[in-house]
Amino acid sequence: MKKIVLAFIINLFLFSYAFADEAKYYLIADAGSTGTRLHFFKYNNDKNMPLIEEMFSEKNTIPLASFSDEPEKAYDSIDPMLKNAVKKIQNNHIQTPVSISILGTAGMRLLTSEQQQKIYENIKTKIIAQYHDELIARDIQTISGKMEGIYDWLDVNYLLKNFQNNTPTSGSIDMGGASTQIAFATDKSSKSIDEVSLKINKVDYIIFSKSFLGLGLDQARESMNSDENAGYCYPKNFNTKTRKGNFDLASCSVIYNQVIDNYHINQLNLPTYKIPSFVAFSGAYYTYHFFGTDPSIPDQDTLEQTIIQPICSNTWETLKEAYPAEPENYLSNYCANGIFVTDLLYGPFHLQSKQIRILSRINEKNIDWALGAMLYHIITSEN
Numbered sequence: 001m002k003k004i005v006l007a008f009i010i011n012l013f014l015f016s017y018a019f020a021d022e023a024k025y026y027l028i029a030d031a032g033s034t035g036t037r038l039h040f041f042k043y044n045n046d047k048n049m050p051l052i053e054e055m056f057s058e059k060n061t062i063p064l065a066s067f068s069d070e071p072e073k074a075y076d077s078i079d080p081m082l083k084n085a086v087k088k089i090q091n092n093h094i095q096t097p098v099s100i101s102i103l104g105t106a107g108m109r110l111l112t113s114e115q116q117q118k119i120y121e122n123i124k125t126k127i128i129a130q131y132h133d134e135l136i137a138r139d140i141q142t143i144s145g146k147m148e149g150i151y152d153w154l155d156v157n158y159l160l161k162n163f164q165n166n167t168p169t170s171g172s173i174d175m176g177g178a179s180t181q182i183a184f185a186t187d188k189s190s191k192s193i194d195e196v197s198l199k200i201n202k203v204d205y206i207i208f209s210k211s212f213l214g215l216g217l218d219q220a221r222e223s224m225n226s227d228e229n230a231g232y233c234y235p236k237n238f239n240t241k242t243r244k245g246n247f248d249l250a251s252c253s254v255i256y257n258q259v260i261d262n263y264h265i266n267q268l269n270l271p272t273y274k275i276p277s278f279v280a281f282s283g284a285y286y287t288y289h290f291f292g293t294d295p296s297i298p299d300q301d302t303l304e305q306t307i308i309q310p311i312c313s314n315t316w317e318t319l320k321e322a323y324p325a326e327p328e329n330y331l332s333n334y335c336a337n338g339i340f341v342t343d344l345l346y347g348p349f350h351l352q353s354k355q356i357r358i359l360s361r362i363n364e365k366n367i368d369w370a371l372g373a374m375l376y377h378i379i380t381s382e383n
Helices: 002-020 071-091 113-128 145-159 217-225 249-263 283-290 300-312 316-322 334-346 369-380
Strands: 024-031 036-043 054-058 099-103 135-142 171-175 178-188 196-202 203-213 278-282 356-358
Touching: 002 316, 024 369, 036 071, 036 369, 054 071, 054 369, 071 113, 099 196, 099 369, 113 135, 145 171, 145 178, 145 203, 145 369, 171 283, 171 334, 196 278, 196 369, 217 249, 249 300, 249 334, 278 369, 283 334, 300 334
Parallel strands: 024 099, 099 135, 171 278, 278 356
Antiparallel strands: 024 036, 036 054, 171 178, 178 203, 196 203
């Protein structure tokens, strides 16, 4: 027992010592389609294998994209989080201003360039005015879906310690509200615009990253809702805006497959069979967690016929009684979401159940691309 305690103290000392020498700090805001999460990172500048520690995280449920018609109000949605971050900066006696990046994702990509710019200008102007001594506004912009996927992949494999231990990497699947990203390392470059080359811990990686704007849970469901048979994707007796629910798994799957086919994913011939494992998170996690199938899922037929079908064949009244803690706006969508996620993973993504892990946390840390963005910033920085 004494040896274990001593080893823990030594590791803690070494970890603290690594940060003590030129510790740096950075704020990254993930401005997503369902809200904004602010992260406060402490890190060292070792480009081979950085040490990154998240010191503070806070979120809201107000998407920046919701201010497309009132950009002058966008800053007010994130100011409470900025105030708390500045308090952390002061409490840690950080003497120099801390850089902040505010990075929009799929929700912002759905807006026009002019709408995006007005929102970002409002935020940047007010940060400079109110926190010029504490914060430096760096990147305030919308990132591409490709880079979001790269950040996802970096985050997942950093948390899995694959980079640190030079072990095979996992692919990542991030299913948001408006888009879905898939990323994985390839053994040979195809000179594709969807590839990025990085060196991490002295190992060269070629990462394929593809984003599908419109194939997030919410956007895909909106597309499904435009079909005249959309009621088949909802519990019996649930009233949608235009029609009544009457769940039928096969009929709902036909609609979703039509939605997915519009993105021509099969033409990409994704070589996912070469990747031993994928971590699927965000919307995929919340969906399968509801059905009780995380962290592993069975084959498609078993998943649909013995798990999704028995639950979703119940009436809306029965489901509300069975899941009283679930907000009704979430509960009503789980059946549709379950069919969509399953059709996407087992369909054009060509995955098998043995490859997929459904997670929200890795080694007790939340999966979030912001840490991947922090890692990318460190290893590609010229300074």
